Amino acid sequence: MWGPTSVSFSFCxxxxxxxxxxxxxxVFMRPLEAKKAADEAKMRFAHIDGxxxxxxxxxxxxxxxMEDPQVCSRLFLRTHGW
Numbered sequence: 001m002w003g004p005t006s007v008s009f010s011f012c013x014x015x016x017x018x019x020x021x022x023x024x025x026x027v028f029m030r031p032l033e034a035k036k037a038a039d040e041a042k043m044r045f046a047h048i049d050g051x052x053x054x055x056x057x058x059x060x061x062x063x064x065x066m067e068d069p070q071v072c073s074r075l076f077l078r079t080h081g082w
Contacts, residue, residue: 038076
């Protein structure tokens with residue numbers, strides 16, 4: 001029978017620190033000379049259900065384009081650090 005384990009239950013009791021979420025590197029680039037284009041590119045990845053699914057959209061685009069640095073540059077995505 002499936003049920004919560006002591007490990008999963010303990011994890012639920014850990015304190016939540018929202019400031020730690022900002023420690024994740026930003027995958028979107030926003031160069032000063034191309035702010036509008038970068039914002040438009042970012043919006044193409046946006047998901048109505050939140051940032052996690054937006055990041056999943058980014059990952060899928062990254063893999064579908066075979067991790068091509070030129071495509072990433074055109075889409076204003078960083079090619080390292082994530």
